[in-house]
Amino acid sequence: MIKEFLSFLKNYGVIGLAIAVIIGGKLNEFVTSVVQDLLMPLVFMPALKAAQVDDIRKLSYNGILYGKVVGSAIDFLIVAAVVFMIAKYVLREETVAKR
Secondary structure (H helix, E strand, O other): HHHHHHHHHHHHOOOHHHHHHHHHOOOOOOHHHHHHHHHHHHHHHHHHHOOOOOHHHHHHHHOOOHHHHHHHHHHHHHHHHHHHHHHHHHOOOOOOOOO
């Protein structure tokens, strides 16, 4: 039973997938921190001072927190770009194609 289970894990790449999920989660935390703590203050500081907030995620209009959406969109775009660059480098292909 244990040999079958280990064979299942190897054949279906479950261990590799688990490692990828863990690394991806940590990469997401890292990129979110870089964006939120380094890039946002540098890029949006004049606009934030004019709006009298210290974080883009606190921007709102009539109670609608559109700043969270803007912040999340920027996080997503940067994470997607970083993952694309890593995949392209690791796969060493001219174009990253779905298989």
